Amino acid sequence: MLIGEFRHTIDVKKRLALPAKFRKELGETVIITRGLDNCLVVYPEKEWVTVSDKLGKLPSGQIEARGFARIMLAGAMAVELDKLGRILVPDYLKNYANLVKNVVVCGLNNRLEIWDAENWDVYRKKVEGEIGDMAGKLKELGI
Numbered sequence: 001m002l003i004g005e006f007r008h009t010i011d012v013k014k015r016l017a018l019p020a021k022f023r024k025e026l027g028e029t030v031i032i033t034r035g036l037d038n039c040l041v042v043y044p045e046k047e048w049v050t051v052s053d054k055l056g057k058l059p060s061g062q063i064e065a066r067g068f069a070r071i072m073l074a075g076a077m078a079v080e081l082d083k084l085g086r087i088l089v090p091d092y093l094k095n096y097a098n099l100v101k102n103v104v105v106c107g108l109n110n111r112l113e114i115w116d117a118e119n120w121d122v123y124r125k126k127v128e129g130e131i132g133d134m135a136g137k138l139k140e141l142g143i
Contacts, residue, residue, distance in 0.1 A: 002026075002110065002111065003107040004107045005105075005106050005107075007105075009103065010094070015086040016103065018030075018042070018081065018112070022105075023085045029045050029081070030078070030081065031044075031048040033075045039114060040093050040097045040115075042087075043110070048076070052073060075093065099116050102117035103120075104116075104120040
């Protein structure tokens, strides 16, 4: 299970070390793509197969589905972890998420999110202030 919040840095060669506790579960190759709220998402290959299959089945006649699938699938790239557990973050994804140096890697069960550290801190504080309202809405979904 991929859970937890870890602070790391991207080096000058655009490499990011993924947390050691995640590496075994992630495997040697991961898929990185655009995420929601201007973060990046990292999937283990086996999880990406499931996600990409669902994206591929979205109705192409619906503008929102078509746009979402395009952004997620076209933005995806398979990257290998090096011997030190680092991945190379492509420029277009680095720019999308406004990643400069300090980042936060969040484990979200079946995937990771990579955030610019300042953006994460702002987002986290905002959501923490709304957690009660969110819990009430999620109760309606049986959570």
